[in-house]
Amino acid sequence: MMDMWFDIIEGSKTLLELDDARIKIIGKNGELSKEFANLGKLPNAEKKAFATKLNSQKAEITTALNNKKILLEDEKLKQDLLDDSIDVTLFSKYKQAGSLHPIMETMDYIIEYFASLNFDVKYGPLAEDDFHNFEALNLSKHHPARDMQDTFYFKDSHLLRTHTSPVQIRTMLKESFPIKMISPGAVFRRDLDLTHTPMFHQVEALVVDKKDVVSFANLKDILTDFLKYTFGDIDVRFRSSFFPFTEPSAEVDISCIFCEAKGCRVCSHTGWLEVLGSGVVDDSVFKAVGYTDCSGYAFGLGVERFAMLLYKIPDLRLMYEGDLRLLRQFR
């Protein structure tokens, strides 16, 4: 009997099998435990010797079980270490590199273009006050042009800037002319449809110098160069318009890059795409910042609009959905 039990213990290949063997032999209903039940049937004289024999057998079995357990545990530990080992010579999983968002890419392009023409790049706060965002830009309290810009107001009469023009005001209040600057950044308006989002990006430019040094002709020149450099062989036209902070003002169109000016859905069959607002700085703006005997021009553009044209993205909302399938194309 003992030999058979030792064989079972020795033959156990796993800790689970060994535990089965333990239950089978010395468990509560195990075979050795059953032997103890026979003790009562023996004559008193034989009881002591029988009990001693069973106890020593149980001790031998227990020792064998413990030794085997230590061995199996050791083997298991070795196997676990092997299973968990890392082969450092293997190639790692390919991690895809990120990329700049097409809007940031476009913004960087515009900034670099004008920085190379010695325009200073100026930034200002996103939360503005009424003076810098409206008042100083010839948009007095009840000016009808304020309706053009649905504004996000804070309780304390501060607001989210509706354009980057307040940066021009801040710069002129701090520095004297000549000034040659662009102000890129996010702006906010209460608008949401195919071509408008509540947050979008602008780059606005301002050039101020002594009276009659800077003229509309300079403005026309610099913008025509910029647009032809950016969009290639296109026509540029200046269309008379109105902005409170410039006089005269002009909207700038390029011949449609989608249909080569033949007329399509994107250009509403006009052959022209509006891309910029511009003009000669209104005297009232200079008055608000205390400038005299100077002249200047300003222009501004929507970065999203440029990105849509440059990358031929049909819907503005696609820009903000964060769809990686779209964004990966710009890597």
Ligand SMILES: [Zn+2]
């Ligand atoms: Zn067209």
